[in-house]
Amino acid sequence: MIHTEVVIFGKGIAGLILSFLLSRNNIKHVIIDRSGEGKTFGYGETLPPSALPLLQRLGLLQLFEENSYRKTFGYHSYWGSDQVTNINFYHHHPFKNGLKINKQKILSALEKAAQSKIISYCKSATTSYKSTGIQSILLDGKTEVQGNLFVDATGRKRALLKMFNIDSIAFDPLISFSCHLPKLKHSKLVHEVYVESFEQGWGIVSALNKIENVFSIFTIKRSQAHKGLGKYENWKSILSDTKYSKDFLVDKIHPKIIGGNSNSSKPQKVTGENWLALGDAAMAFDPLSSHGITNAIYTAMIATDSIKQKLIDNDSNALTIYEDTINQIFDQYLSSKNQLYVSERRWNDSPFWKVFMLESLLHEP
Numbered sequence: 001m002i003h004t005e006v007v008i009f010g011k012g013i014a015g016l017i018l019s020f021l022l023s024r025n026n027i028k029h030v031i032i033d034r035s036g037e038g039k040t041f042g043y044g045e046t047l048p049p050s051a052l053p054l055l056q057r058l059g060l061l062q063l064f065e066e067n068s069y070r071k072t073f074g075y076h077s078y079w080g081s082d083q084v085t086n087i088n089f090y091h092h093h094p095f096k097n098g099l100k101i102n103k104q105k106i107l108s109a110l111e112k113a114a115q116s117k118i119i120s121y122c123k124s125a126t127t128s129y130k131s132t133g134i135q136s137i138l139l140d141g142k143t144e145v146q147g148n149l150f151v152d153a154t155g156r157k158r159a160l161l162k163m164f165n166i167d168s169i170a171f172d173p174l175i176s177f178s179c180h181l182p183k184l185k186h187s188k189l190v191h192e193v194y195v196e197s198f199e200q201g202w203g204i205v206s207a208l209n210k211i212e213n214v215f216s217i218f219t220i221k222r223s224q225a226h227k228g229l230g231k232y233e234n235w236k237s238i239l240s241d242t243k244y245s246k247d248f249l250v251d252k253i254h255p256k257i258i259g260g261n262s263n264s265s266k267p268q269k270v271t272g273e274n275w276l277a278l279g280d281a282a283m284a285f286d287p288l289s290s291h292g293i294t295n296a297i298y299t300a301m302i303a304t305d306s307i308k309q310k311l312i313d314n315d316s317n318a319l320t321i322y323e324d325t326i327n328q329i330f331d332q333y334l335s336s337k338n339q340l341y342v343s344e345r346r347w348n349d350s351p352f353w354k355v356f357m358l359e360s361l362l363h364e365p
């Protein structure tokens with residue numbers, strides 16, 4: 001049997017940053033990881049300039065910079081009008097750049113920096129629960145892990161929350177299809193990040209490094225595009241009416257397409273007697289926001305403070321305050337995300353844009 005203070009379920013960015021911060025505060029903890037989760041697909045997530053002061057405050061800026069593909073200095077957007085806009089980070093303060101991160105490398109560096117104790121399991125994880133909260137987690141029917149506080153950092157899977165039947169609320173049905181392509185540099189675009197909306201959804205293509213682009217298309221199951229996007233050979237016809245996105249496609253290749261959920265969602269509860277959720281498990285953002293990783297970092301930071309207040313100061317309100325903060329952030333996020341979608345009015349009759357228009361009406365502040 002293992003006994004510790006904090007048990008973190010999941011070793012993505014959120015779980016590992018929490019581990020890093022708990023180590024720095026001398027709070028004993030373990031991470032539970034499921035072996036065989038597979039290699040992380042390189043989405044080449046972009047961190048906006050506004051995320052860099054947060055990393056600096058946590059002493060993690062250098063780690064992120066050293067393990068990123070490159071700096072980003074802006075992006076182009078073809079959204080809501082027939083003009084391509086150039087969004088330049090030059091006027092941002094104090095950082096005039098964002099980062100195109102290499103998540104796999106950052107995860108390895110964080111694991112090393114946190115010196116996290118990791119317990120892996122293969123098949124089953126079950127919790128024993130009493131009125132005072134979670135007592136322990138039993139892994140593969142043999143390893144029992146006891147703790148004073150449990151954390152769900154399993155991303156959109158919300159594995160711990162599912163164990164006590166906490167449902168998720170989906171705010172839209174957005175799904176994504178992504179692949180890596182040989183890099184093509186567009187003659188009309190300065191920045192190597194390009195976002196474009198089209199009748200059946202929207203897409204983002206960005207350079208990972210000197211040889212590869214990553215291309216993601218976002219749509220809904222009810223769209224015509226959805227049926228074909230699983231096969232790369234259909235992308236050319238699906239994107240045929242786009243302004244520049246189609247130019248990034250390369251003929252005679254067969255890249256692997258990775259599909260998944262990309263919608264805005266939140267569990268019904270983010271904390272309980274002795275547990276909390278963070279990162280995507282607490283609130284999952286639409287990738288259009290570019291704030292999923294920032295959310296993972298920020299929630300790990302405020303969760304660390306709440307854990308200290310609960311375990312060291314015996315503050316019984318600590319988790320409730322954490323939950324209130326999460327709810328406030330999510331409401332603000334939802335409102336700005338909805339504004340972005342309603343600013344696109346060119347295809348009011350398309351099933352895709354109708355869904356997002358309706359969603360914004362339902363959740364008007």
Ligand SMILES: Cc1cc2nc3c(=O)[nH]c(=O)nc-3n(C[C@H](O)[C@H](O)[C@H](O)COP(=O)(O)OP(=O)(O)OC[C@H]3O[C@@H](n4cnc5c(N)ncnc54)[C@H](O)[C@@H]3O)c2cc1C
Binds near residue numbers: 279290296
């Ligand atoms: C196509 C796409 C593009 C994106 N682009 C951006 C972007 O440009 N900028 C940005 O900031 N964000 C972006 N995001 C979002 C970003 O990737 C996520 O918000 C972020 O990775 C969430 O981190 P996390 O640690 O909360 O969850 P995850 O990264 O999902 O980590 C969860 C961890 O839990 C583990 N796990 C899962 N189930 C179990 C289980 N049962 N037991 C134990 N462990 C488990 C997983 O293996 C994983 O290690 C994008 C997402 C998508 C899909």
